Amino acid sequence: MTDKVESNGAVQLSDDEQALLTDLGESRRKFLGKVSATTFGVLAAQILAEQEILANFNVPEDALFAPVAEENAVKVTLSVNGAQKSLSLDSRVTLLDALREKLGLTGSKKGCDHGQCGACTVIVDGRRVLSCLTLAATCEGKTVTTIEGLANGDELHPLQAAFIKHDGFQCGYCTPGQICSAVAMLEEAKRGQISFVSDEIRAKARPLTLSDDEIRERMSGNLCRCGAYPNIVKAIREVHTGAAVAQTWEFVKEDKTDATV
Numbered sequence: 001m002t003d004k005v006e007s008n009g010a011v012q013l014s015d016d017e018q019a020l021l022t023d024l025g026e027s028r029r030k031f032l033g034k035v036s037a038t039t040f041g042v043l044a045a046q047i048l049a050e051q052e053i054l055a056n057f058n059v060p061e062d063a064l065f066a067p068v069a070e071e072n073a074v075k076v077t078l079s080v081n082g083a084q085k086s087l088s089l090d091s092r093v094t095l096l097d098a099l100r101e102k103l104g105l106t107g108s109k110k111g112c113d114h115g116q117c118g119a120c121t122v123i124v125d126g127r128r129v130l131s132c133l134t135l136a137a138t139c140e141g142k143t144v145t146t147i148e149g150l151a152n153g154d155e156l157h158p159l160q161a162a163f164i165k166h167d168g169f170q171c172g173y174c175t176p177g178q179i180c181s182a183v184a185m186l187e188e189a190k191r192g193q194i195s196f197v198s199d200e201i202r203a204k205a206r207p208l209t210l211s212d213d214e215i216r217e218r219m220s221g222n223l224c225r226c227g228a229y230p231n232i233v234k235a236i237r238e239v240h241t242g243a244a245v246a247q248t249w250e251f252v253k254e255d256k257t258d259a260t261v
Contacts, residue, residue, distance in 0.1 A: 078139045080105070081149025089136050096120045096131035099146060107147035107176045111223075118222030121177035122146050128184035130221075147176035150183065159183055162235035165247050170226035178222045182236050185218045189240070210240055 013021070072091040077084065080103060087102055099105040099122070108131055111119030115133040122131045123145040150157035159179050162168070169175040192206035197217045210218070215236050216229070224232065238245045 074137050076136055076140050078136075078141065079143045081145060087136070091135070091137050093136050094132055095122070095124075095129075095134040095136045095139055095144070098136035099131065099144070105146050105148050108180075109173055109176060111173070111177075116223075117174070117177075118181060119174050119177040121181045121222060123180055123184050126184065126187060128181050145180070145183075147180055150179065157183065158239045159186075159235065162238050163232070166231045166235040166238070166245070167249050168228055168232040168235040170224075170228050174222060174224045174226075178219070178224065178232060181219060181222050182232075182239075185215075186236070186240055188218070189214075210237075212237065215240070 073088050074091045075086065075088050076098075077086045079085070080099070085103060087098060089098055089102065093102075096108055096110060099108055100110070108122055109119040110132060111117035113120075113132050115130045118130065120130055120132040121128050123129070124134070124139060125142050150160060156164075157179070159182050163175060163179060168178070189210050190207040192208055194201050194208070195214060195217050197213050198208070199211075208214075212233055215233050219232065219236070234245050
């Protein structure tokens with residue numbers, strides 16, 4: 001190596017070394033060219049996909065804003081309240097946001113948005129789920145039932161009617177999640193699924209007869225800040241047992257004004 005250093009400090013290369021460096025330089029240029037072409041191809045595909053999504057948007061004539069391309073868009077088909085829905089969504093969109101923002105089903109409420117209050121509870125394939133923690137993309141081909149899908153036309157679901165009868169709601173914000181959770185919970189009892197406070201867990205009785213403690217335990221994932229829990233339990237118990245429970249409240253009438261007011 002010492003012999004190859006010229007007086008000006010430059011290294012004198014042999015013919016073989018010069019040829020090797022030339023080949024390496026050529027390979028590097030080819031490699032960078034391939035990377036650039038691949039990157040361009042990916043970007044072009046992304047742009048074409050976004051243009052296709054935008055072209056499929058049905059934009060109302062009076063829309064205030066132009067449609068915005070969604071990143072990581074995926075197509076999801078699911079059955080919502082008995083109707084087939086095909087959606088183009090960002091793969092990170094939750095089921096709750098898809099229902100509320102894409103389908104206009106605002107009955108399911110966004111409470112804590114962290115899966116702790118239960119206000120967003122919906123029924124997926126017969127099981128209650130927290131829609132704020134469920135990605136819509138994972139519901140491909142599944143059946144989703146929201147509070148809007150429980151009534152049969154003008155006929156309320158028995159649990160909806162019982163909640164009204166027993167005043168199982170006050171502000172009403174948690175009510176859609178409470179009712180969806182209760183509907184699925186009663187189906188769990190019919191299937192004989194036990195809970196933490198179930199008695200005689202080896203009996204495998206089907207369907208289970210739920211005590212008030214059982215109902216409270218199974219509904220513990222749904223919070224009511226108004227404190228309507230006793231009335232909620234009454235409503236669920238009445239539907240579960242089929243035995244009518246007396247209504248304990250009534251509207252104040254002009255000829256029957258509460259003397260304490």
